[in-house]
Amino acid sequence: MYQHKMEDDIRCPLEYGLEVFGGKWKSRIICVLAEKGILRYSELRKEMSNITDAVLASTLKELIVDDIVHRKSFDEIPPRVEYCLTEKGKSVVPILQSICRWSGAYHKEDNENTMLQCKKCDYKRGKGGNL
Amino acid sequence: MYQHKMEDDIRCPLEYGLEVFGGKWKSRIICVLAEKGILRYSELRKEMSNITDAVLASTLKELIVDDIVHRKSFDEIPPRVEYCLTEKGKSVVPILQSICRWSGAYHKEDNENTMLQCKKCDYKRGKGGNL
DNA sequence: CAAGTAACTATGAAATTTATTAGTAGCTCA
DNA sequence: TGAGCTACTAATAAATTTCATAGTTACTTG
Secondary structure, eight states: OOOOOHHHHSSOHHHHHHHHHOSTTHHHHHHHHHHHSOEEHHHHHHHSTTOOHHHHHHHHHHHHHTTSEEEEEESOSSOEEEEEEOHHHHHHHHHHHHHHHHHHHHHHHHTTTTTTBOSSSOOBTTTTTTO | OOOOOHHHHSSOHHHHHHHHHOSTTHHHHHHHHHHHSOEEHHHHHHHSTTOOHHHHHHHHHHHHHTTSEEEEEESOSSOEEEEEEOHHHHHHHHHHHHHHHHHHHHHHHHTTTTOSBOSSSOOBTTTTTTO
């Protein structure tokens, strides 16, 4: 996924954006943190059914590198680490909401009856979804 | 990529949106058609440096299935096929623009000097880019 | 009559993304 | 004593996406 190599930075901003919050789990993590505020690692995982540790941890790393998510670790045992959105992270939420509105409108038309519930989050059509 | 199977339609709208215009070439095709209006297959390919026929043709198919792009073929020889955005396709342009604006702002901060030119399109920082 | 054209398709390989499984430290509770 | 907890990492495998190469049809132009 996105890494800060020189070569990769010579790109148009549209692609940068899609890389930062595209990808299978990134937008979902941003949604959950936008809704809940601060979450520990294990709480975050509980919110994301079907994600494994390897994937969650590496996705979080990417979001941290891109300054979307902030990580705060406490010096306790058992370990405690909290995640929340950065200001930059919060600023993508309106974009995600506009994508939701857009596709809500069009997808509904295409498939009135089938799009009732999401497997990955608790979105229900007409209920405002996860944002 | 996205296909209209029942299973895939039970998803949250955010993912539907990201699938429709995410992906390596989709947003680029939408941008070009938004700017130029109607283009023949070969003209479209000329605009997208480094894409191959296999990828362009299959990406176009996906965009057509999702009703983002309209295909009109003329009964001539040599063949003539024209592509343009549908109304639904035009309606994603503002979203792509908002992504551009967002990442233009943030990416600039991160990498003031490196993000000058895109390899895939003619975006130049500060010049309004490809949208 | 050979070469070129437009808009593709088919096939297989390479690259990338995502998933699976197992394991880590250092404590606490039964 | 040992099982459980937290927040991960490592190694590998599977799945998906993207790419490269070559070929197709039915004409037209040199």
